[in-house]
Amino acid sequence: MWSVYPDHFALFGPTTLPAHCYVRLMLELHLVLPPGPGRRAAVETALRDAIRTGRLVAGTRLPSTRVLAGDLGVSRSTIVGAYEQLSAEGFVASRHGQGTIVADVPTGRTGVDDEDLMGPTPTWDFRPGEPDPTSFPRREWMQSVRRIVSDPSGDAMAYPDPRGRIELRHALAAHLARTRSVVTDASGLFVYGGFAAGLGFLADAFRQRSITRIAVEEAMLPMHRIVLRMAGLEVDPIRVDDQGIVVDDLASTKAQAVLVTPGNHYPYGITMSPDRRAQLVGWAELAEAWIIEDDYDGEYRYDRRPIGALQALAPHRVVYAGTASKSLAAGLRLGWLAVPEELRHPLTAAANLRSGVSAIDQLALADFIDRGRLDRHVRAMRRTYDRRRRQLIQRLGAEVPELTPNPCAAGLHLCVPVASPRVERDILERAEAADVGLLGLSTFHRAPETRAGVTIGFSRPPEHAFAAGTDRLVEVLRG
Numbered sequence: 081m082w083s084v085y086p087d088h089f090a091l092f093g094p095t096t097l098p099a100h101c102y103v104r105l106m107l108e109l110h111l112v113l114p115p116g117p118g119r120r121a122a123v124e125t126a127l128r129d130a131i132r133t134g135r136l137v138a139g140t141r142l143p144s145t146r147v148l149a150g151d152l153g154v155s156r157s158t159i160v161g162a163y164e165q166l167s168a169e170g171f172v173a174s175r176h177g178q179g180t181i182v183a184d185v186p187t188g189r190t191g192v193d194d195e196d197l198m199g200p201t202p203t204w205d206f207r208p209g210e211p212d213p214t215s216f217p218r219r220e221w222m223q224s225v226r227r228i229v230s231d232p233s234g235d236a237m238a239y240p241d242p243r244g245r246i247e248l249r250h251a252l253a254a255h256l257a258r259t260r261s262v263v264t265d266a267s268g269l270f271v272y273g274g275f276a277a278g279l280g281f282l283a284d285a286f287r288q289r290s291i292t293r294i295a296v297e298e299a300m301l302p303m304h305r306i307v308l309r310m311a312g313l314e315v316d317p318i319r320v321d322d323q324g325i326v327v328d329d330l331a332s333t334k335a336q337a338v339l340v341t342p343g344n345h346y347p348y349g350i351t352m353s354p355d356r357r358a359q360l361v362g363w364a365e366l367a368e369a370w371i372i373e374d375d376y377d378g379e380y381r382y383d384r385r386p387i388g389a390l391q392a393l394a395p396h397r398v399v400y401a402g403t404a405s406k407s408l409a410a411g412l413r414l415g416w417l418a419v420p421e422e423l424r425h426p427l428t429a430a431a432n433l434r435s436g437v438s439a440i441d442q443l444a445l446a447d448f449i450d451r452g453r454l455d456r457h458v459r460a461m462r463r464t465y466d467r468r469r470r471q472l473i474q475r476l477g478a479e480v481p482e483l484t485p486n487p488c489a490a491g492l493h494l495c496v497p498v499a500s501p502r503v504e505r506d507i508l509e510r511a512e513a514a515d516v517g518l519l520g521l522s523t524f525h526r527a528p529e530t531r532a533g534v535t536i537g538f539s540r541p542p543e544h545a546f547a548a549g550t551d552r553l554v555e556v557l558r559g
């Protein structure tokens with residue numbers, strides 16, 4: 081299946097991750113069964129290859145037979161049989177109380193090789209996540225970069241403040257106040273190499289303050305769950321309903337922090353209701369817990385003015401997170417946190433050259449914002465994406481009426497529920513065969529019984545390929 085997440089397994093090995101992550105990572109390692117009979121043999125071959133090539137290293141605990149059967153869409157007895165066969169061959173060993181563990185067999189692999197950890201890019205790319213690369217405002221960006229690097233003082237060439245260049249923090253504070261109602265100033269802003277990096281630093285700061293449990297939405301960007309786990313936090317998934325995260329469920333956990341996407345739940349496409357926002361803030365006040373608001377695509381709202389950030393309700397309890405990955409380009413690796421007073425010291429203490437990003441890029445973004453170019457670019461892209469979104473909804477309604485997207489007029493993707501995990505898998509298999517990139521909801525949650533569906537990103541295809549790509553997509557969805 082297509083993925084949009086790097087192969088962490090190859091990078092970090094298995095030891096730092098809990099068992100449930102392996103399932104996801106195994107799927108990302110293309111542990112995908114070809115359709116047709118002989119499922120048990122196919123499972124055995126896929127696992128044998130993964131072990132032989134070193135993708136599954138010695139000591140890795142394989143998922144339980146129930147979980148793997150659910151993830152791969154086969155019966156449990158198929159997995160039991162495959163594990164028994166691999167055990168007889170010496171590829172795995174079953175240990176009482178520990179499950180099935182990968183045995184120490186010679187592999188042809190010596191470490192991370194030069195294969196691209198992001199995997200291949202489909203020709204017709206409807207995976208959610210990134211803006212149209214051809215829309216990047218190249219000329220204006222280059223003008224900003226040129227201004228920065230030709231500054232005769234050479235100021236941009238020095239090591240930057242590890243919290244981020246002050247020029248960018250000032251520009252962001254004003255921009256976020258104006259466009260997202262965020263309450264902060266330059267001293268509360270920290271710049272990182274994308275939200276993923278900022279989340280890692282924040283999780284480290286939580287650990288230092290003896291915060292060990294964080295709640296997350298039941299479906300989420302898997303990479304963020306991994307970042308939290310790698311920082312040593314226990315992660316509690318919480319149900320999401322049509323108003324957002326279910327705060328009553330959250331209140332019954334011992335979580336001291338929660339990571340949410342209130343503007344547009346990722347990937348379900350649900351805007352957190354005003355009541356739920358108030359309830360969430362109420363919980364945080366009472367529990368003296370922290371809310372991390374991941375406002376990854378808050379700029380893109382199509383039915384009304386963008387809904388202001390939750391952070392404005394409780395700036396002393398909410399860490400607001402923003403990114404350039406949707407508004408400009410993910411390749412910039414620029415993200416920021418607006419941090420409550422109490423967390424600034426630990427984050428400043430943790431800030432060092434490891435957290436820094438290119439001063440040239442930071443200053444270019446500050447210049448780009450100050451000149452009003454980010455506003456202009458987002459306004460133009462909002463129109464483009466709104467048109468694409470409406471075209472897509474119209475085509476689905478006319479040609480595949482049984483697939484109705486969740487009604488969220490925001491963001492860069494549609495979330496289309498389907499009847500069962502089996503239907504989801506069928507669509508994804510057809511998409512892969514047609515070289516159409518789609519992601520299923522199973523990419524985003526751990527439990528097979530959670531919702532089934534597909535996410536259709538409408539931002540990635542270049543403008544010239546959108547219509548032809550949509551034709552392909554509709555064919556795939558029609559089956």
Ligand SMILES: Cc1ncc(COP(=O)(O)O)c(C=O)c1O
Pocket residue numbers: 209210273274275276277301341346374376402403404405410414415
């Ligand atoms: C839910 C969510 N949050 C945040 C981000 C942005 O992360 P980053 O700034 O690390 O690119 C993404 C990008 O895909 C995302 O899907």
